[in-house]
Amino acid sequence: DVKVTQSSRYLVKRTGEKVFLECVQDMDHENMFWYRQDPGLGLRLIYFSYDVKMKEKGDIPEGYSVSREKKERFSLILESASTNQTSMYLCASSQFRGSRNTIYFGEGSWLTVV
Amino acid sequence: GENVEQHPSTLSVQEGDSAVIKCTYSDSASNYFPWYKQELGKRPQLIIDIRSNVGEKKDQRIAVTLNKTAKHFSLHITETQPEDSAVYFCAAWGGTGANNLFFGTGTRLTVIP
Numbered sequence: 582d583v584k585v586t587q588s589s590r591y592l593v594k595r596t597g598e599k600v601f602l603e604c605v606q607d608m609d610h611e612n613m614f615w616y617r618q619d620p621g622l623g624l625r626l627i628y629f630s631y632d633v634k635m636k637e638k639g640d641i642p643e644g645y646s647v648s649r650e651k652k653e654r655f656s657l658i659l660e661s662a663s664t665n666q667t668s669m670y671l672c673a674s675s676q677f678r679g680s681r682n683t684i685y686f687g688e689g690s691w692l693t694v695v
Numbered sequence: 696g697e698n699v700e701q702h703p704s705t706l707s708v709q710e711g712d713s714a715v716i717k718c719t720y721s722d723s724a725s726n727y728f729p730w731y732k733q734e735l736g737k738r739p740q741l742i743i744d745i746r747s748n749v750g751e752k753k754d755q756r757i758a759v760t761l762n763k764t765a766k767h768f769s770l771h772i773t774e775t776q777p778e779d780s781a782v783y784f785c786a787a788w789g790g791t792g793a794n795n796l797f798f799g800t801g802t803r804l805t806v807i808p
Contacts, residue, residue: 612795614795616798621704621800621801622800623701623784623798623799623800623801624739624784624798625798626795626796626797629795639795640696671738671739682727682788683729683741683744684729684741684796685741686731686738686739686740687738688737688738689738
């Protein structure tokens with residue numbers, strides 16, 4: 582069974598703080614993703630990575646960066662958190678690059694920026 | 696890039712009735728269309744998917760249909776039960792060379808006992 586683990590389920594951070602959200606998958610998947618989920622907006626892609634040290638921007642990359650130093654780990658970084666980044670963040674992975682791949686999600690990280 | 700629209704945003708049905716959720720997509724090169732169910736406080740989980748060489752797929756009480764010409768696909772849930780209450784997301788794998796899924800905005804289904 583595929584397991585995608587997000588280290589923090591609930592975080593409260595102050596405006597201007599640097600925030601790290603960590604994600605680990607245990608199935609040797611090539612692709613990893615970070616989505617943001619907001620009511621009425623669905624799931625929006627922030628960044629994805631198809632290989633170690635590779636990254637590509639999604640639909641809403643502004644204010645975020647990512648790091649993929651190891652295949653199993655994909656980190657989302659908020660360099661200077663702002664209140665409009667209060668949201669639920671979902672990490673996901675899929676086996677291969679390209680289409681026809683099932684994406685598996687982590688449990689989500691609820692971030693509140695005050 | 697791909698644009699996926701999903702309707703309705705909310706849907707209430709009586710237990711035992713059927714529920715239908717519809718999605719349209721913009722990129723004719725998209726070829727994989729999964730549906731995810733997200734229960735309150737939990738992760739989205741794949742419930743069924745369909746690929747572009749198939750027009751319909753069924754798994755017990757759920758089915759998905761795909762019309763490639765019209766670029767729309769639908770989720771059908773029959774004999775709904777209270778545990779079907781959740782948010783459902785459609786998605787489309789975007790086009791040639793694309794490497795990610797594009798999601799609809801979700802439908803909150805409530806099954807009334």
